[in-house]
Amino acid sequence: MDSTTNGASPASVNAKLDQVIADLSSLAQRQQIQDEIMLELVNFLARFREDTIGLQQTTAQKLHEASQDIARNVRDLSSSNNTFANNLVESVKNLARSNEASAANNFAQLRQIVHTGIRKMPTTSGKIRCVFLVHLIEAWDAQIDIFHAMQKDDRFDPIVISIDRVFPGDNVCGGESSISESLTNLGVPHLRLGMPNSFEGLDVLRALMPDVIFRQSHWDRDYPPAFRTPELGFARLCAITYGVSIVAKFSHSEPSNEISPMAFDQPYHRSAWRVFCETEQTQSYFRSFQHSDPNKFVLSGYPKHERLASFIGRGSWPIKNDGEKAFRVIWAPHHSVGSDWLAFGVFHRIYRDMLSWAQRSPRIEFVLKPHPALFALVVKMGLISQADINDFRTRWESLPNCTIVDGQYGELFDASDLMLTDGISFLTEYQLFNKPLVFIDSQRRVPFNALGELASACAEHVTTMPQIEAAVMAYANGKPWQQGEERARLLEKLLPNERPSTEIVLDAIAGGFKV
Numbered sequence: 001m002d003s004t005t006n007g008a009s010p011a012s013v014n015a016k017l018d019q020v021i022a023d024l025s026s027l028a029q030r031q032q033i034q035d036e037i038m039l040e041l042v043n044f045l046a047r048f049r050e051d052t053i054g055l056q057q058t059t060a061q062k063l064h065e066a067s068q069d070i071a072r073n074v075r076d077l078s079s080s081n082n083t084f085a086n087n088l089v090e091s092v093k094n095l096a097r098s099n100e101a102s103a104a105n106n107f108a109q110l111r112q113i114v115h116t117g118i119r120k121m122p123t124t125s126g127k128i129r130c131v132f133l134v135h136l137i138e139a140w141d142a143q144i145d146i147f148h149a150m151q152k153d154d155r156f157d158p159i160v161i162s163i164d165r166v167f168p169g170d171n172v173c174g175g176e177s178s179i180s181e182s183l184t185n186l187g188v189p190h191l192r193l194g195m196p197n198s199f200e201g202l203d204v205l206r207a208l209m210p211d212v213i214f215r216q217s218h219w220d221r222d223y224p225p226a227f228r229t230p231e232l233g234f235a236r237l238c239a240i241t242y243g244v245s246i247v248a249k250f251s252h253s254e255p256s257n258e259i260s261p262m263a264f265d266q267p268y269h270r271s272a273w274r275v276f277c278e279t280e281q282t283q284s285y286f287r288s289f290q291h292s293d294p295n296k297f298v299l300s301g302y303p304k305h306e307r308l309a310s311f312i313g314r315g316s317w318p319i320k321n322d323g324e325k326a327f328r329v330i331w332a333p334h335h336s337v338g339s340d341w342l343a344f345g346v347f348h349r350i351y352r353d354m355l356s357w358a359q360r361s362p363r364i365e366f367v368l369k370p371h372p373a374l375f376a377l378v379v380k381m382g383l384i385s386q387a388d389i390n391d392f393r394t395r396w397e398s399l400p401n402c403t404i405v406d407g408q409y410g411e412l413f414d415a416s417d418l419m420l421t422d423g424i425s426f427l428t429e430y431q432l433f434n435k436p437l438v439f440i441d442s443q444r445r446v447p448f449n450a451l452g453e454l455a456s457a458c459a460e461h462v463t464t465m466p467q468i469e470a471a472v473m474a475y476a477n478g479k480p481w482q483q484g485e486e487r488a489r490l491l492e493k494l495l496p497n498e499r500p501s502t503e504i505v506l507d508a509i510a511g512g513f514k515v
Contacts, residue, residue: 128155129208135222136165139216142242143240144188163223163227166221167222173198198226210235217242237272237273264288276504299496300505305495309432318412319367335374337374344423346440358401367403367412413430418438436479438472438475458487
């Protein structure tokens with residue numbers, strides 16, 4: 001709940017209601033009353049829900065009066081929307097008579113009524129307006145080609161929006177400014193909705209009247225409150241994963257099952273209008289829960305894989321070296337450094353050893369490519385102090401053969417010689433570049449699913465620092481890659497279609513609007 005609305009007085013709610021009623025009266029004079037009154041009501045309800053929780057019983061009469069005024073103002077709605085108007089008024093009446101506990105539930109139902117009515121409205125301009133909410137620039141490769149394809153397609157009107165995020169380890173939402181800067185550097189025109197009160201951004205999003213919304217992640221907790229699943233039901237939601245899910249479960253406390261609901265059956269998945277699946281395996285995982293129309297799970301292939309593969313032969317390495325070419329290693333540590341959630345990460349165990357190795361190995365160049373939540377999380381969990389993290393970063397970046405890279409990584413992957421990782425998504429993504437991959441197995445991690453087992457078989461496994469050094473040095477000295485057969489089987493699954501995935505995605509969306 002927005003802190004600015006906690007403990008709101010009945011007077012403040014009454015004033016807000018009076019303003020809304022006045023706004024509705026003025027809207028009745030406009031030609032496009034049907035569309036605009038619906039949107040205004042959604043705006044009102046989002047605010048009104050926050051103001052009503054905890055109010056005294058004396059407010060109920062005023063709410064009842066407000067419902068009567070709303071009823072008078074919606075009489076001009078066309079006859080095709082009489083059912084919608086009656087349901088709306090009846091829900092407001094029910095809310096006015098409810099106690100505190102049932103008020104939230106009534107508002108949730110009311111919101112769904114309004115959202116359903118808006119979703120069934122025709123497209124705003126003859127084109128399908130698609131909004132991309134970007135909070136994770138590191139995963140923008142999964143959607144950027146869809147955006148560019150829509151720019152060239154007369155059926156679509158795409159809009160990109162940068163928003164804040166909140167990752168494990170973060171104390172507040174933030175990061176929108178750096179995301180906006182990255183989008184600008186990529187030449188992507190975009191709007192910015194990084195307001196401290198995220199519901200102000202939601203006002204702008206609603207005013208854009210999108211037909212479709214793409215979000216980058218199914219994790220509601222990563223988003224400011226206004227951009228979580230329940231608030232976005234006024235548009236058709238589409239899902240494209242930010243990374244291939246290859247784990248059977250996300251925590252050791254989760255029941256053992258190859259198909260984790262954490263990855264394949266979240267509220268965003270259930271609410272989504274289309275879920276685009278990168279492999280037949282993941283499509284079967286989504287469908288197995290039987291909570292949605294199976295036809296909404298479209299086997300599209302993965303735009304991110306195709307985007308990454310497009311960088312083959314176009315590599316760029318961030319460390320400048322005028323002498324003999326060094327052996328180039330990407331060190332990509334994951335953020336799951338705890339003992340329950342995923343439990344892949346080993347950064348806190350080896351970061352000092354990695355620094356020492358880099359200091360005595362000038363003929364190896366190391367690019368540290370951390371998960372964006374890593375540094376904040378190890379500090380918050382008490383595994384490494386902020387002072388030690390700062391010292392490590394300073395010493396690491398002071399070495400001529402070391403640097404740290406954030407953001408997108410296709411060119412980095414292509415320019416490298418080997419990846420060293422304890423992570424998850426990179427176990428599939430780096431295989432596209434046909435280079436050695438050394439996997440640091442934490443030995444406390446959650447199990448892989450079937451797709452993960454195949455990806456795991458494409459990597460050389462190590463567990464200790466001496467093994468890490470030995471494996472990397474063997475490849476630096478010319479050791480041939482021995483998992484070629486496993487890699488070929490994995491790539492066959494990761495690239496399931498002959499048609500580009502972007503074409504399949506666009507056709508599936510446009511076809512859905514014709515039904």
